[in-house]
Each structure stands twice: as C-alpha cells, then as structure tokens.
Amino acid sequence: MTPDWAMPGVQEFVPGKLDPSVLAVSDAGDPRTPHFDSFLASHQHQQPNPYLEHNINGGFLQTSSAFQQPVQYHQYAPIGPHNPNMMPYQRSVHDLFLTNELREDIQRRMAATLQTLPNSQLPQHIESYHSLVPLDTTHHKSSSTFGGYHSWVYKVQSSTNGHFFVLRRIEGFRLTNEQAIRSVQPWKHIVNAGVVRIVDVFTNRSFGDSSLFIVTEYHALSKTLAEHHHIGHGRHVRARNSIDQVSETVLWSYVTQLASALKTVHNSGLAARVLDTSKVLVTGKNRVRLNGCAALDVIQYEAATSLAHLQRQDLVNFGLTILSVGANMADASQNFARAMDQFKRFYKPEIQTAVVWLYSAQQHTDRTIDQFINLISSQIIASFDAALHADDSLHGDFAREVENARLVRLLTKLNFINERPEFEHDRQWAENGERFFLKLFRDYVFHQVDAQGHPVVDLAHVLSCLNKLDAGTDERLTLVSRDEQNCFVVTFRELKKAIESAFQDLSSNSRRL
Template structure:
C-alpha cells in the first residue's frame, strides 16, 4: 500500500460538472475514469529545466570537479589517478587530520607553529618528533612553482623573520572599560562620578604603555654585536629602508642601546666612514664636549661620541649616543612620507607656527654657545616626540665629519666670521625646512624649492589656507638680510605666537597634574593590600580559627566578596576604595563582619582591624 496521503475526489453536481468548473465526459472509457484518481499514481517529481542558453555547455559537472587534497596527505610516489581514487574514498573520513594553519615565514626557516615547537623568548627548539607529512609539506612549499618575490640576503631574512616570537594575541591596552562617547554618557550630578574618573585616562595610559613596550622590545638572533663601547642590547629602531643617508651621503643606522654605566636607554646613531673620511685627530671630538653641556628642551641631548669597529666594518664607524625617545617620528615620517601603518598628520598654519617657535628657540640657545645646527635642520633629522613637541636629533655630526674643512676655513676667514656664516646658513636651512612643510599641502607634482612661483601655488592649489604673515616669515628666513638678527626676528614675529605655545604647555601641564593626582595614592593602597594578602592565606594561619588571621579573612570577604540582594556577585569600586582608605587611616568606625556560612558575626572597627594587621605582619615577618 502506498504511503501517499489520501486525496479526496471533488464532488460532482447533478449536471456532470465538479466544483472546479470542469465538465465530466460521459463518453470516456471506464478504465480511464477509474485510473483518474488512482492512489497508486507515483508522486510528482520536478525535473531540471533544460538549459537553452548558449553557455549551457560551459556549466561544470559535479563528477568533473576535482577534489582539493592537501599536499601533506598525498603519498609522494602515487600517481594523480591513484591519488584521486584514494582520496575519493576518504573524502568524509573521520580520521582525516584537521587543517592547522602555520606561519608562512617560519616554514622557510624550518620552524612551524605547531605544539611540537616551543618558544622560550629567544630561541626556537624543535622537538625530536616530526612526521613525514610535515617534511613533505615544507619541501613542497619551498619548491612551489608559483613565482614569488626575489630572495633576500641571508642577513636581511634573518633580520626580518628568523627567531622572532609572535604573541598569539595582541597586547590589550584597554585594561579598563573605555569611556563612552559624549552623546551616550549620562548626565551626572555634582556629587557623582564614574569609574573613568578614578583612574588615568585611557588614551594617555595606552600611549605610555606603548612607549614602554617599544622601549623594552628586543629582537633575537640579530647579526649585531653584543657590546658597542659601554653599551649593550643593540636593537635597530630606524624604520627607513635607505641605508645611505641623503643628508650626509654615508651609510647610517639608528639603534636602541642600554648603558653599562647608568642602566638607561639611549639612541645610538652609527655612521660608516670610508678610509678617506676617518677621524684622524682627537680635536674633532673637542666640540662634542660643548654639545654635551648644552641643554634645551628642543634639542636631543648628546651623551657620548666615539668610534668603534664592533659592527664588523673594515674601517671604524662613528657612533653618537643621544637620549632615547620611544615611538618618535621624524618630520619626514610625520608629514611628508607615510610610515607603514600610520597616517600622515595634516599640516596647518597654527601647527607650523608652533614648530617655528620651538626651532627658533633651539637655534637661539645653540648660537649663544658658539655652535651651529648644520644638517640637523632637515626633515629626517628633527623628531616629534609627543603632541607638537619637536627636537633636533642629529647635532654635532657636522662638527666631526667636516672637522678638517671647518678648521681650515676658520684659519682662513677667522673663527668669528666663519661661525657667523655657519649660523646664517642655519637660518636659511630653517626657512627651507618650513617651506618644505608648507609645500607638503600641495600635490606632489607642484612642490619644489621656495620661490614666488611656489607662493602663488600655495595660494591657488594648496589644500590649506596660509596667511600673508606666514608667507612673509618664510621669505625672511629663506633669504635673510645681511643685518638679520634672530633675536629681533623672534621679538617681531614670534613673541605673540610664543604666548600661544606657552598657554598650550600650561594647559598640558595642568592635565598631566590632574592625571597624576588620580594615581598618587596607588602606592599606599598597594602596600596595604600586599600586607593584607600576605597574611590571610599563609599555611600556618589555616589552623588559627578565631584568631587574627580569621578577622583579616572576614574583612577581606567584607571588602571584596560583596553581593547584591539577589545574591549576584557585584563589584563596587567606590565602596572598595572607601573601605581601604578607612582601613589605612584607622578610622574608629564599627563594621559588621559575617562569615560566608553566616555562623560567625564580629563587630569591629577599622582601627582595630588596622592594629591586627600591623601586629600580625610584624609577628610573622620579624620573627622569621
């Protein structure tokens, strides 16, 4: 009997027509009428429509579609036909190993991100167990027919990939919930506050955390010396790929190093010298003593100068050691050439005024000490260390590289006259620097040296609007008059602008002071918690039922193990801070301490708990 559902035949009326309006044919054969509603009739099966399109012949057939087979699962000696047949049989085999992604870079160095490899922070140790399939996969990846990039040198590949340990997850800088946007933040009364006001601002904390991370970052297995002079832990921090400096015409590099003398971090600038450029006289380092004594908030302080062969070069390299500022960018990286993964900061006239005030102040200090800035007034030699804070980061280089030429000209023209020429060249270099930053608002094809044509382009094609005052200042700096005086220029053009910079620095100081006030008591509360938790969970205190340790445990539960009326655990930071501050101050206020099983209740004051804490801490740690 068929399992098809029963279909009721429509009723016919007396005139021979059914309810559907179809007239019954009385002349039909009896057998045909009998089979009309036969229940044994097979059910309706829709068929695939015939494709009449001209592209129907191009439609793929399921049996012709090849099955993807990982290279590690295919036997190396089997043919493609045999492999296809065997893989078809185990297409849905439960024993087929699952796909495990690996690091493409590590596969070329023989290291894979499988549990069989462990990282100790510096070296990768390969386990003895290694399957044949993994070796086949590695060999096939290395011999892939797909064209790839040109192979790098061994030192370059080791620098970029070898031995680097990648964390499985990025560092979480948001240790607290970020503040909601202003449109979603609820209004608070005068006596109310929120969690974000109790701690340091999230953006400031994230910035400081990233700088600390950059300062402590190391790279393992680099082909760099262990020690260079009195410094160790040499780590490259130069993000540019041009080893040849466009300013000095010599190979240069910048490293982060640690001092053996004071343990602080410094930035070491290495300049490779040829045999013709070697520093042959100790007098070349005499000017470095004057640079070490120079202090200015807009000049990176020079720490040390020496030559070294530790980098393996055939001739000694010149090494200059400066103060280190993590995550600082040059003018070139900040405004002109985009750094990888970082957006360019747009240039505006107020920002340029801020830069000019700081750089002119640095030049006034440098010229006052009978020095000159030289090549440090370049886009790639001035760094932005924080918000709109700039510093000259390559001073004293020209004094050493060009010592013989400078000494010869001083003898010919006189020391005072030639020094004035060098300082005048600083003013022109500052003007060209400001002109380059201003021209960065133009399309690349319209940029060039400062001229009246460039001024016209700035007025017509620039994405920003610049005032006539700013353009006249650039003219005065690029082509200074014979009687040009930098102090008079500062008084005439920058005195009012300097007040704006000063006001901004004072506002920033107030902001940092406010953030410091919110964190100043953290050390006191941390010491209190260290004492408390070093006593309540000691093994010898477990048998002290009803003693001092038991009171401290009850207080711990009273402060940290709070619950709502429904029994749901809750965390109230304001209540937690209030109770800890009262305990630290020893307030004579009674509180009720209840055990978790509600069998014990104690009425004590914060003062008594404080005395118990101090006595217990002294008894435990002084007796030992």
C-alpha cells in the same frame, strides 16, 4: 551581572605555524580551502629585512626562527560609552584610571623600548653598547646631510647603566684629527627640551670599516617630520581638504620649539648645521626636537667656516624646514618660489613673513635667532599657554592614579597578614584572637554574596572600604564569620590600627630571621 571592568576568562592566544600545504589555493577556488593568514604564516624561505617600517618602532619583529607576540593592548580596561544621565557627583569606573589613549601610548613606548632583534647579523656589541635594533625606516639613504657619508641609526642598551640610547653610525668615516672628537664636548652640556642630548662620540671598526658613532638620547616611537607628515611621498602639492594638512597652530608650535632650541645652541657658541625635515624628530603630540647635531662638527672639523655664517645658515634651514612642512614639498630649497606659492594658500601673512625673514638671513648679516624670537613673541606666548594647558591635562590624568599607590599598599599588607599557616596555633590569630577580624574584613570587602548566594562583584564597594580604611574613619561596620558563630562591630580606625600592628609584627619577625 558581570561588571564591565571584570576580565573575562579568555584563553591566551599562542601564535603557531601552518602547514604550507594548507596555504595553497587551488585554481578551481575550492571553498573548503583555508584562507591565507599572514599573521600565522611562517616565512621560512624569506630573509626578513630589519629596516622595513613594519619591523621597527613598536611593531613586532618576525624572523624565520623566532616570533614575538605583540602586546594585547585591548585587554587593559577599555573605555566604555559615556553615560550622559550621571549626576555631577557620580563617577564611572573608567574615571578612576588613565585615559585609554594615554595608557596605550605609554605601553607602546615601553614595548618599543624593550624590543629586540632575534638572530641579528649586526655586531653583538660596540664599545659598551649592545642589543642593536635598527630604527631606520627606508632603504634609500641620502648622503647629502652628513657631508657625503651614509648614516644608520640603531637602538642600543648600555652595559654600564642599563639605559637605552640611539647609536648613529656615520659609515666609512676615517678620523684624521683627534681634536675633531673633542669638538663634540660642548654639545654634551646643551640642555634644552628641543634638542636631543648628545651622550658620547667615538670611532669603531665593528662593522668592518672605520665608522663614527654618535650616542644620543632615545625617544621611543619617534618619527622625523618628513615621516610624520608624509612630506614629498609621491606628490608635491597638498590638497586643501587633505587629512594630513598641518594646521597653523601646530606649525607655530614647531616654530617656537625650534627657535628655543636654536637660541640655546647659538648662545652656547655652537651651530646646529643639520636642520631639515629628515632630522627633526617628532617625539610626542606636536613635540619636536633637533636631532643629528654635532655630526658635522666632527666630519667637517677642518673646514674653515665662520661660526656667524653657520648660525645664519641655521636660520635659513629653519625657514626651509617650516616651508617644507607647510607646503608639503621635500625640495623647497630647490624651488623656493613655488613652495611659497603653496604655502601662501593655507597660512596667514604673519607666518609667511617669518619664513621669508629666516630664508633671507644670509643676505642680512645682522640677523640672529634672538631677533627672530622678538618678532614672534606673541606666538611664543600662545604656545606657552597651550603647553600649560597640556601640562594641566596630564596632571589631571595622573591624579586619577595617585590613590592607587595607597590602595595597593593596603592590599599588600592585608595579603601579608591573612592566611598565615605558621600562625594557626597562635592565640592572637585564632578565631577568638584580636586579629581574627582582619580575616573577616577581607571577606567583607571581597567575598560578599547577595540574597541568592551569588557573588557580589562591586568595585565601588571595594574602593569605598579601602579608602575608609586608609583614612581610618570612625564609621562602624559589622563583620560576621563564615559559620555565623562570631560577630564583630568595629570601626575603620580600629581596623587600621590592627593592620599596622600586625604588619609591624610580621616585619620584626622577618628581620629577626
């Protein structure tokens, strides 16, 4: 019986192209006419739009001359049904690996990070950055956030260190004061889990105009709050039973994270200035970060606005952001009363009071982020406790993978040692040599057969033997050669010493070469 963890021999799928003649569906509805397959069809006459949502952030990119096959996530140890009849000391195969959801999330992020855009019309490189891939998900660009300038976002790779970053382009900005660029320097020293770190700022004409470029950290598969919660997508009022209703616990989590970010920013003598649902990033489960900061510091460098006023405006924008998420209204700032009416239907008075306190910060010049943090201290403790539980859960997931490194090292050493053709005439490796039983141990672990001569494929046996070998236990085992003419009775401790000795011999020989 084939175990559920064994990979079946499935032929690799190679996407191809269909003849356009077979895609034509007759008016008569001939049942023999093949169905149109959008996955295989080649769009030879349609220029792809790199800004469409299905072309970015983890999806596969498709052009008229190139095709990239998406990662086959389902081929990586799928989780089977839970067996309730197992004893507490028993484990299934899947208990030894990461959860399916966590593994797939990590793989999707890695795939999105390495994603490229074939036959791109974008510049080949900008300063020391290359391989531009658009991250925007909409054609409609608002110019209200960055002082009337349109902005575009790209994933890029650094030619200096090979790391990936996000390149934000402020289109059409002309630098008139060199001191404006230097005003971003303090932002590079901001270190907070709720702020997307600023890496570099410069101007460049690679797009044919004078543009401002801001380089920040890259968080794969991240979305804005507006995208994540579908804020203002064709409706202004959220139904009570809607599946995308933001729970109060999640909303408090957003409040505490953004409050921590603003505290770090304000205590550093800065102001975020850009804080709304279209700029706050969701980079993980209930994880949000301030994004787009420092841009207005350069664009509006010569504007005479006091820092205290800008920081109070941050509090107002903070309150409007939470209100927009809770009421599902993108225009909460234009109709605060209506948004609050919707907000009060779903949330308790405590969070309502917090939103009103933030929104009225400009009318009370003594209000600061530190005072707000004191008001929500109980919720901060609750969010911190939830973060600790999440940390414990992740540690538990990764603890399953800790033993894999030890077992991989053992398997690597065994494969280095066994079946070395250059040692065929060496007495130590001959059938009567002291290292011959290492080959028999490999057969004992991986090449066992049952009474009918059928191969035994038992992962539990493999893991048990390798763990005992790594620990070097005194348990004895009998190793019999394939011709049944040789028999060894050894302990796992002796096997471990022999493997280490043989591997050291191989290492010393390779160094001499």
